[in-house]
Amino acid sequence: MPREFSASLGNAxxxxxALWLQAQAGDEVIYRDVLCRIARLLRAYLRRRMAGSPDxxxxxxxxxxxxxxxxxxxxxxxxxxxxxxxxxxxxxxxxFWRRNRRYGAQNDPIDDVDELLLIGEAGDSTSNMDxxxxxAELPDVQRRAIELTKLEGLSGAEAAAQIGMTxxxxxxxVHRGLKRMSQLVxxxxx
Amino acid sequence: MKTKNFxxxxxxxAGPAPKFNAALKLxxxxxxxxxxxxxxxxxxxxxxxxxxxxxARWVRVAYALSMLAVGWVMVQQLAxxxxxxxxxxxxxxxxxxxxxxxxxxxxxxxxxxxxxxxxWGESWMVSPFLIVLYSLPGLAAxxxxxxxxxxxxxxxxxxxxxxxxxxQGVLGYVLIGPDDAYLFVAMWYTLGxxxxxxxxxxxxxxxxxx
Numbered sequence: 437m438p439r440e441f442s443a444s445l446g447n448a449x450x451x452x453x454a455l456w457l458q459a460q461a462g463d464e465v466i467y468r469d470v471l472c473r474i475a476r477l478l479r480a481y482l483r484r485r486m487a488g489s490p491d492x493x494x495x496x497x498x499x500x501x502x503x504x505x506x507x508x509x510x511x512x513x514x515x516x517x518x519x520x521x522x523x524x525x526x527x528x529x530x531x532f533w534r535r536n537r538r539y540g541a542q543n544d545p546i547d548d549v550d551e552l553l554l555i556g557e558a559g560d561s562t563s564n565m566d567x568x569x570x571x572a573e574l575p576d577v578q579r580r581a582i583e584l585t586k587l588e589g590l591s592g593a594e595a596a597a598q599i600g601m602t603x604x605x606x607x608x609x610v611h612r613g614l615k616r617m618s619q620l621v622x623x624x625x626x
Numbered sequence: 627m628k629t630k631n632f633x634x635x636x637x638x639x640a641g642p643a644p645k646f647n648a649a650l651k652l653x654x655x656x657x658x659x660x661x662x663x664x665x666x667x668x669x670x671x672x673x674x675x676x677x678x679x680x681x682a683r684w685v686r687v688a689y690a691l692s693m694l695a696v697g698w699v700m701v702q703q704l705a706x707x708x709x710x711x712x713x714x715x716x717x718x719x720x721x722x723x724x725x726x727x728x729x730x731x732x733x734x735x736x737x738x739x740x741x742x743x744x745x746w747g748e749s750w751m752v753s754p755f756l757i758v759l760y761s762l763p764g765l766a767a768x769x770x771x772x773x774x775x776x777x778x779x780x781x782x783x784x785x786x787x788x789x790x791x792x793x794q795g796v797l798g799y800v801l802i803g804p805d806d807a808y809l810f811v812a813m814w815y816t817l818g819x820x821x822x823x824x825x826x827x828x829x830x831x832x833x834x835x836x
Binding site: 464468475501505524562610 | 627628629630632633634635636637638639640641642643644645646647648705706707708709775776778835836
């Protein structure tokens with residue numbers, strides 16, 4: 437495992453994992469916090485490996501976060517959390533390299549990056565992702581479900597009442613919409 | 627977009643994580659693959675009681691079932707994000723070796739000059755390919771199931787799906803396969819399952835991306 441995940445985690449693995457399990461159980465405040473911590477790890481990991489395209493590091497950080505969110509059911513509590521995160525981000529990184537083959541040569545992992553650059557990062561880095569543009573590409577019901585629950589912050593029950601569907605149906609729409617978005621970021625945001 | 631805002635977007639209304647239903651989806655794929663494979667076998671062979679009588683047939687069934695079990699464990703593991711997936715390599719090889727061991731033992735015990743019959747049988751040219759054909763519906767179903775899950779080792783996951791489906795194919799092919807020598811099974815049946823695994827591996831890196 438790369439050192440961004442092993443060395444910097446160390447004891448933090450158990451702490452991160454405990455938080456993650458609470459987030460899995462439905463605690464949104466903790467989920468937000470733990471995603472911010474993970475974003476920092478991802479940034480350090482990806483920056484080293486995307487030296488040829490620094491402008492796209494944050495894009496990929498967010499793509500990885502979206503993938504983690506979409507696949508969070510697949511985390512097996514018997515396994516280390518860092519291994520799971522690393523498996524998914526590695527998968528996304530390989531996918532990125534495949535899409536950007538022409539940059540491949542410039543994206544060799546580098547090890548002499550200023551460490552301060554890697555860690556001293558607040559959570560306000562910006563990507564090229566444009567949420568409004570992505571949402572515009574979604575089918576109407578999926579967009580509506582996402583807007584109500586994720587942008588306007590309605591509860592599942594409230595959103596269900598507004599659209600006239602069951603809560604379960606709303607959840608499925610939101611999930612499908614996010615999944616569609618994760619496909620779209622690869623094409624629309626280029 | 628700021629990552630902080632994106633995280634807010636993801637976390638808002640996230641609720642508890644859904645259940646990971648790999649076992650259910652893969653079980654559905656298994657039923658579909660078995661129905662297809664046994665269906666083809668019954669249609670080609672006709673359903674006769676004699677089809678199930680010979681004891682040597684049960685050895686082949688047992689071989690297929692043990693491969694199916696290993697394939698099941700492999701696809702279950704590989705349906706999740708994994709870093710390294712070497713887990714089931716040894717059971718798989720061990721099984722082939724045990725079958726080959728039976729084959730060699732039977733050959734040693736047979737009268738001299740029998741080796742050709744035991745090894746080539748009468749259907750070595752078609753057996754592996756028919757097994758692949760019998761396995762294709764199961765392979766499609768297993769890959770479909772994996773596509774909805776979260777494999778990150780795509781080629782290996784495809785290979786596992788191929789072994790899983792290949793074992794289902796053997797279960798149907800046993801109904802019509804005329805050769806039952808252990809040596810024959812260890813060589814040509816294994817080759818059929820392996821070919822399905824390789825097809826799965828080649829398809830995996832294409833169709834399992836997410």
